Amino acid sequence: MDNDKYSKELNVAVRVVHMACGLCQKVQKGLLCNTFDDDNEVKSKDDDSLVTIADWSVQATVSWILSNTFDSEKVSIVAEEDVQTLSKPEAAGLLGKVVSTVNECLAEASRYGLKGPDKSLGPSEILEAISRCNSNGGPLGRHWVLDPVDGTLGFVRGDQYAVALALIDNGEVVVGLLGCPNYRMKRDRHNKQQQNHISSEVSEPSPPDMLEEGCVMYTKKGTGEAWVQPMIYGDRKYEWPNFAEQVRVSPIDDPALATFCEPVERANSNHSYAAGLASSVGLRNKPLRVYSMVKYAAIAQGDAEIFMKFARAGYKEKIWDHAAGVLIVQEAGGVVTDAGGRSLDFSKGIYLECLDRGIVVCSGDKLHEKLIGAVYASWESSSL
Numbered sequence: 001m002d003n004d005k006y007s008k009e010l011n012v013a014v015r016v017v018h019m020a021c022g023l024c025q026k027v028q029k030g031l032l033c034n035t036f037d038d039d040n041e042v043k044s045k046d047d048d049s050l051v052t053i054a055d056w057s058v059q060a061t062v063s064w065i066l067s068n069t070f071d072s073e074k075v076s077i078v079a080e081e082d083v084q085t086l087s088k089p090e091a092a093g094l095l096g097k098v099v100s101t102v103n104e105c106l107a108e109a110s111r112y113g114l115k116g117p118d119k120s121l122g123p124s125e126i127l128e129a130i131s132r133c134n135s136n137g138g139p140l141g142r143h144w145v146l147d148p149v150d151g152t153l154g155f156v157r158g159d160q161y162a163v164a165l166a167l168i169d170n171g172e173v174v175v176g177l178l179g180c181p182n183y184r185m186k187r188d189r190h191n192k193q194q195q196n197h198i199s200s201e202v203s204e205p206s207p208p209d210m211l212e213e214g215c216v217m218y219t220k221k222g223t224g225e226a227w228v229q230p231m232i233y234g235d236r237k238y239e240w241p242n243f244a245e246q247v248r249v250s251p252i253d254d255p256a257l258a259t260f261c262e263p264v265e266r267a268n269s270n271h272s273y274a275a276g277l278a279s280s281v282g283l284r285n286k287p288l289r290v291y292s293m294v295k296y297a298a299i300a301q302g303d304a305e306i307f308m309k310f311a312r313a314g315y316k317e318k319i320w321d322h323a324a325g326v327l328i329v330q331e332a333g334g335v336v337t338d339a340g341g342r343s344l345d346f347s348k349g350i351y352l353e354c355l356d357r358g359i360v361v362c363s364g365d366k367l368h369e370k371l372i373g374a375v376y377a378s379w380e381s382s383s384l
């Protein structure tokens, strides 16, 4: 791939994901410290899943920045949230909180080298920014894909969650970013691949070897490289331009030494089926249950070797729950397929149509072949 292709898109996307992470962190702290009134901040959707002011606020912020940086007429964004609940007259208080959260965040845009609005946005502009993300994607052209808060349940529980942004071009994921405000990047003092390569700005000197509190991972298709940056903090020392380190999947290919991750909620993945597969391929470690696409980040930086998700029959996986994570793992050296061993198809609209049974993510081919073999051997007898 032409080295410069998608560079501008990645450059803007990295910055806006950092901004979104800061926004989420503030809202999560508020929720946990009870600065906010939970009943007003967290709403249930029709499918009983949750949505919070962070989900809407991130979607508005990312939508506003992308539309104002690129040609707004042409920017197509596929994203999880809509404005139904927020537009109701009784939701005026909630909308007010979203408006102030978004404006506070956009006011900091210049810190990240982005241009915010000249004056604060009003409620109608913010509703417009959220509802503009109503594209259905598809096989042609460019589509941004956003999960403003993935793992909302983890978010409200003070646990892991991710801001996930990807760019699809003619049906293929070409740029992927995961903001993980509660997930630490693995620092490697000996990592020679340390640079600020997403912009021509001079990189910050690398800070001493330490674990960071949160991180942003990103990649471009075909580069064979995925990168991680520490999160930028309000009162901490990291400022833009930030430094980046390369991430790589784990070299472990012995199932006896490997660790697998899976969703926390049983409703989202069949834990007992995964446990059966794990034991049949010889995995010994107990599963790492982690909310959100942080599971992909864990595989990409070598904290675990396998991620399996087997949703109940009839559930259709959405592209925003996987696009960014899949590309990051692949470019970091890993393998991602459905349970039949086929690549995931991001070209069919908002769902991963024709997904065969589940998703299997591995740090390498050897573990992957074993798991897919175990799926075939076990499926007839499974009760999925």
Ligand SMILES: Nc1ncnc2c1ncn2[C@@H]1O[C@H](COP(=O)(O)OS(=O)(=O)O)[C@@H](OP(=O)(O)O)[C@H]1O
Pocket: 049, 080, 147, 149, 150, 151, 152, 153, 154, 262, 263, 264, 265, 266, 267, 268, 269, 290, 291, 292, 293, 311, 312, 315, 318, 321
């Ligand atoms: N029934 C069912 N089955 C499978 N998957 C579902 C289901 N319901 C929701 N979802 C989607 O799962 C996203 C969260 O996935 P996780 O892997 O993080 O699950 S878990 O929270 O750790 O249990 C979650 O993403 P967010 O809504 O962004 O949090 C959902 O898109």
Ligand SMILES: [Mg+2]
Pocket: 049, 050, 080, 152
């Ligand atoms: Mg949701």
Ligand SMILES: [Mg+2]
Pocket: 147, 149, 150, 151, 320, 321
């Ligand atoms: Mg999600």
Ligand SMILES: [Mg+2]
Pocket: 055, 080, 147, 148, 149, 150, 151, 152
């Ligand atoms: Mg979400």
